Amino acid sequence: MSVTEDEKQHSTELEPARLSAFFDGVCAIAITLLVLNIHIPEISCMQGRCQRSLMAELLTQWPNYTSFLLSFALVGVVWLNHHSLLSYVKKTNHVLNVLNLLLLLDVVLLPYPAALIASYIGTSEQQTAILVYSCVWFLGSICFNLIWWYIVRTPRLRDPLVSPTELKRVSRLYLLGPLTSGAGVICSLFWQGVPGLVLCSCIVVFYLLPVMDRNNQKKERLSHNLEKKGETVTNTRTY
Known part of the structure; x- marks a missing residue:
């Protein structure tokens, strides 16, 4: 008995739980590595008296704190939105897994540019x-x-259960990401970079808002309406 191409495709489709667990693990590691950019200040102390103020040294590390908080929020935004995205998925396949690996490549790369900002912000190379x-x-x-x-x-x-209207609405929301960050890249090319950093920060704040929760509520309402319609049809047939 031959196996059709359609059957082969369906045989490679799996529940998204494993993909979600792997993504969660990588994000957890990446978000933990960000703290390595914050170092304990080294102050010379002789006979219990330190040559410099610890508070002053801590304050000089403000670029490290800034890059850490921004990158922490960025990885958090990716994780939150990926969690919401998977709520629209019932099955995964090879192509979807590969696309998720590409996104994870970007996530694990984040500590590097975060370290660059911590080291060079406020200098001629910022x-x-x-x-x-x-x-x-x-x-x-x-x-x-x-x-x-x-x-x-x-x-x-x-x-x-997801309607075409909802898919279009979410597509528009996700499109804000590349448009805003692309504008940030352009700003960073022609100015000292601060406008680009501000644009990236703004889109991070926007995606931290519970936009996707409203989408899930719409899905639940649609599911409830379908169940009610099913009950109505059943009752009509009974009579």
């Missing part, structure tokens, strides 16, 4: 550091949109 950071954020938003684009165009992997 523009290059922020440019690298903006480029990594831009590539991540492109990868995220590729994942969503593939889900939208592969109905068999998608939750059937």
Whole structure:
């Protein structure tokens, strides 16, 4: 008995739980590595008296704190939105897994540009550091949109309760990522980089808002309406 191509495709489709667990683990490691950019100040002390103030040394590390908080929020945003994205997915396949690996490549790369910002912000080379950071954020938003684009165009992997109107609305929300971070890259090319960093920060704050929660509520309402319609049809047939 021969196996059709359609049957082969369905045989490689799995529940998204394993993909979600792997993604969670990588994000947890990446977000932990960010703290390595914050170092304990080294102060020479003789007979219990230190030559410099510890508070002053801690305050001089403000670039490290800034890059840590921004990068922590960025990885957190990726994790939150990926969690929401998978709520639209019923099955995964090889292509979807590969696209997720590309996004993870960007996630694990984040500690590097974060370290660049911590080292060079406030110097003559801060523009290059922020440019690298903006480029990594831009590539991540492109990868995220590729994942969503593939889900939208592969109905068999998608939750059937999601309406086409909802898919379009979410697509527009995700498109803000590459548009804003792309503008950040352009700003970083022609200015000292601060406008680019501000744009990346703004889009991080936007995606921290519970936008996707409202989408899930709509899914629940749609599911409830379908169940009510099913009950109505059943009752009608009974009579």
